[in-house]
Amino acid sequence: MNSLEYVLQQLLNALSIGSLYALVAVGLSIIFSLLRLTNFAHGDLMMVGAFATLFLNLAGVPFVPALLGGILLSSGVGILIERVAYRPVRGSPDVTLLLTSVALTYILENLGILLFSSSPRNFPLPDWMGTVYSLFDGRITFTFITVVTLGATLLSLLFLGWFVTRTRVGLGMRAAAEDLTAANLVGIDVNRTVTVAFVLASGFAGLAGVLWAAQAGVVEPLMGFTPLLKAFVAAIIGGFGSIPGAIVGGFALGALEVLIQSLPSELGLSPYRDALVFALLIAFLLFRPGGILGVRTEVKL
Amino acid sequence: MIERTLENPAKGAVLALQLENLEVNYGAVRALRGVSLEVAQGEVVALLGANGAGKSTVLKTVSGLLRPRAGGVRFFGEALGRLTPAQIVGRGLAHCPEGRRVFGSLSVLDNLRLGASQRSDAAEIRTDLDKMLTLFPILGERRGQAAGTLSGGEQQMLALSRALMSRPKLLLLDEPSLGVAPLIVREIFKTLRGLHSEGVTLLLVEQNVRLALELADRAYVLRTGQIALEGNAREMQGDERVARAYLGGGS
Numbered sequence: 001m002n003s004l005e006y007v008l009q010q011l012l013n014a015l016s017i018g019s020l021y022a023l024v025a026v027g028l029s030i031i032f033s034l035l036r037l038t039n040f041a042h043g044d045l046m047m048v049g050a051f052a053t054l055f056l057n058l059a060g061v062p063f064v065p066a067l068l069g070g071i072l073l074s075s076g077v078g079i080l081i082e083r084v085a086y087r088p089v090r091g092s093p094d095v096t097l098l099l100t101s102v103a104l105t106y107i108l109e110n111l112g113i114l115l116f117s118s119s120p121r122n123f124p125l126p127d128w129m130g131t132v133y134s135l136f137d138g139r140i141t142f143t144f145i146t147v148v149t150l151g152a153t154l155l156s157l158l159f160l161g162w163f164v165t166r167t168r169v170g171l172g173m174r175a176a177a178e179d180l181t182a183a184n185l186v187g188i189d190v191n192r193t194v195t196v197a198f199v200l201a202s203g204f205a206g207l208a209g210v211l212w213a214a215q216a217g218v219v220e221p222l223m224g225f226t227p228l229l230k231a232f233v234a235a236i237i238g239g240f241g242s243i244p245g246a247i248v249g250g251f252a253l254g255a256l257e258v259l260i261q262s263l264p265s266e267l268g269l270s271p272y273r274d275a276l277v278f279a280l281l282i283a284f285l286l287f288r289p290g291g292i293l294g295v296r297t298e299v300k301l
Numbered sequence: 302m303i304e305r306t307l308e309n310p311a312k313g314a315v316l317a318l319q320l321e322n323l324e325v326n327y328g329a330v331r332a333l334r335g336v337s338l339e340v341a342q343g344e345v346v347a348l349l350g351a352n353g354a355g356k357s358t359v360l361k362t363v364s365g366l367l368r369p370r371a372g373g374v375r376f377f378g379e380a381l382g383r384l385t386p387a388q389i390v391g392r393g394l395a396h397c398p399e400g401r402r403v404f405g406s407l408s409v410l411d412n413l414r415l416g417a418s419q420r421s422d423a424a425e426i427r428t429d430l431d432k433m434l435t436l437f438p439i440l441g442e443r444r445g446q447a448a449g450t451l452s453g454g455e456q457q458m459l460a461l462s463r464a465l466m467s468r469p470k471l472l473l474l475d476e477p478s479l480g481v482a483p484l485i486v487r488e489i490f491k492t493l494r495g496l497h498s499e500g501v502t503l504l505l506v507e508q509n510v511r512l513a514l515e516l517a518d519r520a521y522v523l524r525t526g527q528i529a530l531e532g533n534a535r536e537m538q539g540d541e542r543v544a545r546a547y548l549g550g551g552s
Binding site: 168171172174175178179181182183184185186187188189190191 | 386404
């Protein structure tokens with residue numbers, strides 16, 4: 001295999017997995033920046049999005065509208081968990097927030113198992129999603145899912161960028177993330193701002209859930225756990241609480257994972273991919289807690 | 302002990318702000334022990350006192366950041382007790398906080414825009430935006446710059462303009478001269494005098510007693526969470542009891 005083509009193929013893989021990490025990490029970071037809350041239930045909204053899309057699709061709704069429905073439902077569940085679980089403990093000590101978030105994860109995951117059973121189900125995709133493209137006589141191959149993943153991520157991130165720089169609610173969100181008291185004093189409706197943040201973050205998680213399921217071919221109630229941990233690592237190495245940090249971290253992590261896996265097998269490192277990733281997380285927390293972008297806020301766990 | 306050097310000149314005028322026996326605790330610490338004061342419409346009232354006397358606490362309670370343990374706040378007759386800080390801004394009460402608290406990563410223009418968060422009159426907001434940029438021309442020059450890159454004085458001008466963007470009927474100002482170069486302090490106080498003559502009502506917390514009493518119509522002196530002294534600002538200028546209140550001695 002030509003080495004340039006090999007590099008291109010790996011780059012494509014890295015972008016594909018990196019986009020999913022970035023999509024999930026951005027949501028974690030938005031919520032953290034506003035509430036200093038690590039929302040572990042964020043991964044479970046991937047499950048909500050994927051299952052909703054699956055069932056809508058099985059009920060006869062075409063894939064794209066079903067996907068939009070899945071995103072909407074994730075946002076709805078996001079609003080609900082903020083209202084029911086997080087708003088009552090807002091401003092409480094970090095430990096309270098952390099425990100609430102972990103408890104919520106268990107509740108949502110077990111609810112998922114109760115409703116859908118824990119066994120994985122096939123995630124049906126329309127034929128056009130599975131179309132295989134090959135370039136250079138088959139030396140670079142990808143499916144349309146990759147194209148959709150990259151395209152949807154790019155659109156979502158562009159939308160987010162527009163939203164937080166050009167709309168008043170988006171500006172208010174950044175202001176509240178920077179200084180909640182000052183945001184209150186200029187008349188920003190903090191409750192509404194937090195709700196909007198959950199709508200965005202949860203919608204992104206729902207989209208990521210569908211894309212993740214499309215790549216894996218299956219959905220299951222615990223599907224959000226691994227991507228959540230990875231996105232968490234991505235958000236921290238990028239700079240927790242920063243939207244650009246989450247994006248940079250997501251793609252950096254995707255690239256790193258693909259790099260580890262594409263190392264010559266004689267090195268014997270690829271089985272330790274996740275261990276290496278978490279070692280990197282520890283290294284960042286110890287030596288550069290502000291992440292690649294050097295965010296000032298201290299991350300408390 | 303409350304000493305009255307003058308009959309309250311607010312009598313008969315429309316009251317913009319009334320604090321009735323306000324008590325505020327920080328945990329176990331009693332920050333305010335029954336503070337009552339009044340600000341009439343169009344008046345500039347200075348709130349003086351040493352560090353820790355409770356001046357900022359009064360402002361934070363009025364703007365809804367702190368909840369009183371007892372007593373109440375009335376704004377043009379309406380009790381503010383149940384309103385959120387954002388709703389209070391919407392009623393026409395702006396608070397320009399101590400330490401300026403501009404949004405450092407946002408541009409000067411975005412900071413000003415956020416000052417109008419409670420308004421929905423887009424055209425009028427744009428007019429006011431231009432007005433602020435002429436009021437402090439330096440802000441106009443730096444409109445696209447991140448607020449965090451401005452000097453202390455420029456940030457104070459921005460914080461003041463941001464508060465004015467809500468078109469307040471009453472403006473609470475906390476230490477506008479703190480950490481600001483003398484030349485800019487003069488400019489800011491000139492602006493405040495201008496606002497006063499336009500009929501904006503001001504409640505001013507200020508360490509610089511001379512400056513505050515020059516601007517104010519009336520003043521209150523707080524000591525350990527209580528009003529120790531109140532009166533006409535002119536007459537308080539020469540009153541040595543004001544200085545004594547600062548030093549914490551008996552009055």
